Amino acid sequence: MAEVKEIIEKKESAFSFGKEEMKLLRDPLNDNNPVTVQILGVCSALAVTTLLTKAIVMGIAVTLVTAFSNLFTSMLREYIPKQIRMIVQLVIIAFLVTVVELALKAFNYPIWKDLSVFIGLIITNCILMGRLEAYAMANKPWRSFLDGIGNGLGYGLILIAVAATRELFGKGSLLDIKIIGPTSEYFLNTNEIWMLSWYTANNLIILSPAAMFIVAILIWIQRSKNRKLIDIS
Amino acid sequence: MHSTSYVIKFTLVMTIIVAFVLALMVSGLKDIHGENESVYNKKGILSAVSVQLGKDVNAMSNEEVQTIFSKQIEQKVINTKGEELTPEQIKEETDGRSSTAEQLDMAKEGKKADADKLLPVFVFTASDNKKYNIVYTRGKGLWDEIWGYIALESDLNTVAGQAFDHKGETPGLGAEIKDNKAWYGQFTGKKFYNTSGEFTSISVVKGGVKDKTNQVDAISGATITGIGVDEMLERGIKYYEPYFQKLKSKESIN
Numbered sequence: 001m002a003e004v005k006e007i008i009e010k011k012e013s014a015f016s017f018g019k020e021e022m023k024l025l026r027d028p029l030n031d032n033n034p035v036t037v038q039i040l041g042v043c044s045a046l047a048v049t050t051l052l053t054k055a056i057v058m059g060i061a062v063t064l065v066t067a068f069s070n071l072f073t074s075m076l077r078e079y080i081p082k083q084i085r086m087i088v089q090l091v092i093i094a095f096l097v098t099v100v101e102l103a104l105k106a107f108n109y110p111i112w113k114d115l116s117v118f119i120g121l122i123i124t125n126c127i128l129m130g131r132l133e134a135y136a137m138a139n140k141p142w143r144s145f146l147d148g149i150g151n152g153l154g155y156g157l158i159l160i161a162v163a164a165t166r167e168l169f170g171k172g173s174l175l176d177i178k179i180i181g182p183t184s185e186y187f188l189n190t191n192e193i194w195m196l197s198w199y200t201a202n203n204l205i206i207l208s209p210a211a212m213f214i215v216a217i218l219i220w221i222q223r224s225k226n227r228k229l230i231d232i233s
Numbered sequence: 234m235h236s237t238s239y240v241i242k243f244t245l246v247m248t249i250i251v252a253f254v255l256a257l258m259v260s261g262l263k264d265i266h267g268e269n270e271s272v273y274n275k276k277g278i279l280s281a282v283s284v285q286l287g288k289d290v291n292a293m294s295n296e297e298v299q300t301i302f303s304k305q306i307e308q309k310v311i312n313t314k315g316e317e318l319t320p321e322q323i324k325e326e327t328d329g330r331s332s333t334a335e336q337l338d339m340a341k342e343g344k345k346a347d348a349d350k351l352l353p354v355f356v357f358t359a360s361d362n363k364k365y366n367i368v369y370t371r372g373k374g375l376w377d378e379i380w381g382y383i384a385l386e387s388d389l390n391t392v393a394g395q396a397f398d399h400k401g402e403t404p405g406l407g408a409e410i411k412d413n414k415a416w417y418g419q420f421t422g423k424k425f426y427n428t429s430g431e432f433t434s435i436s437v438v439k440g441g442v443k444d445k446t447n448q449v450d451a452i453s454g455a456t457i458t459g460i461g462v463d464e465m466l467e468r469g470i471k472y473y474e475p476y477f478q479k480l481k482s483k484e485s486i487n
Contacts, residue, residue, distance in 0.1 A: 050404040081235040109269035206405035
């Protein structure tokens with residue numbers, strides 16, 4: 001009984017939130033961003049960034065999966081046999097991805113229809129395996145959970161930035177609401193010059209190569225502002 | 234290092250837990266998934282007559298879609314000879330999978346030989362008692378399949394409304410067949426037959442419309458999707474010709 005009490009006490013103190021924990025959340029957003037610094041998960045960043053809605057849903061889905069796969073792996077880290085640890089990690093990821101997919105199919109069917117293949121492909125997202133191997137296998141559950149949230153948000157942030165640029169200049173809209181370019185269909189009167197009524201949507205931006213340019217430009221901007229990132233990756 | 238027996242036990246326990254939870258979720262959410270899918274399909278069909286409904290179909294609630302569908306839509310399944318099938322015949326043809334038009338697996342029907350194809354017809358009765366025949370057609374876009382519901386006026390020639398959809402066309406380019414009202418709206422009022430009654434279909438043309446009765450302007454940057462729409466309309470509407478003939482002869486008798 002004494003042992004049980006000790007464990008409970010340990011668990012309670014494990015939920016502290018200090019400077020270290022804040023760093024876990026903040027680092028992946030800038031200094032250690034999974035997409036722009038570690039260059040992981042780029043394939044899905046190209047595929048789901050044609051529309052802002054898709055990018056937001058994808059960002060949330062990945063954040064949930066990284067957070068909980070980190071949490072579960074960390075909780076099981078002392079019991080997972082070393083020989084098959086990668087397979088176990090993959091099962092945990094695949095399980096969570098399937099849960100997210102089933103839930104999305106039940107609660108927002110049209111978005112599920114739009115994203116379908118890419119939700120399933122979260123399983124192969126390198127960020128997940130990377131975080132499990134590099135962090136969750138060696139750290140306590142609460143911190144691993146925060147690390148997962150941080151990395152998911154870091155990925156989502158880049159996705160949203162790329163998707164907003166692509167949807168705005170490629171389709172002239174944001175969240176499916178027409179913002180720039182000539183149209184009279186939506187609530188904004190976009191025949192005004194200041195709404196860029198002369199702008200013709202650039203089809204290149206919608207195609208995958210453009211996502212590559214935009215990610216590269218983001219990396220360029222980030223490094224020119226954050227000198228310590230130069231030559232580390 | 235753990236022993237082999239530990240590894241096997243760990244794997245077994247983990248697999249059983251994961252499989253159990255997932256199976257529980259799938260069976261628990263089955264009804265919701267089924268309803269979502271059927272409402273999504275129904276919305277696709279009703280989108281073809283959204284002008285006659287006077288409402289945005291996508292903004293409707295699930296219940297609203299179900300009531301409109303059950304009250305104002307009459308479902309028929311016909312074969313390429315234009316004969317209407319009874320529910321029992323439909324069941325037999327589809328190995329018991331479906332008994333109504335909305336349940337037909339159109340991807341499968343598309344692969345059948347022409348003589349065995351089943352075609353859905355949805356007869357929509359508007360609030361002013363006008364009837365519209367909604368027909369279905371399916372073809373190939375650039376990346377994957379595209380399909381459309383075309384609502385026809387009572388002359389079985391003029392387009393009263395249309396809704397296209399696709400599996401994976403490029404957003405902003407091919408996907409405009411579904412998203413861009415200015416593009417798909419062009420079809421309304423076009424005719425499949427010319428004045429002497431010959432089938433001309435409705436073509437998607439580049440570089441401006443010359444014949445206003447049966448041509449629509451293509452989307453720039455979406456050449457292959459445009460060709461796909463053109464092709465599926467020409468091939469798909471032809472299957473319905475015997476049915477149209479029968480409907481017309483029935484009317485002339487009456």
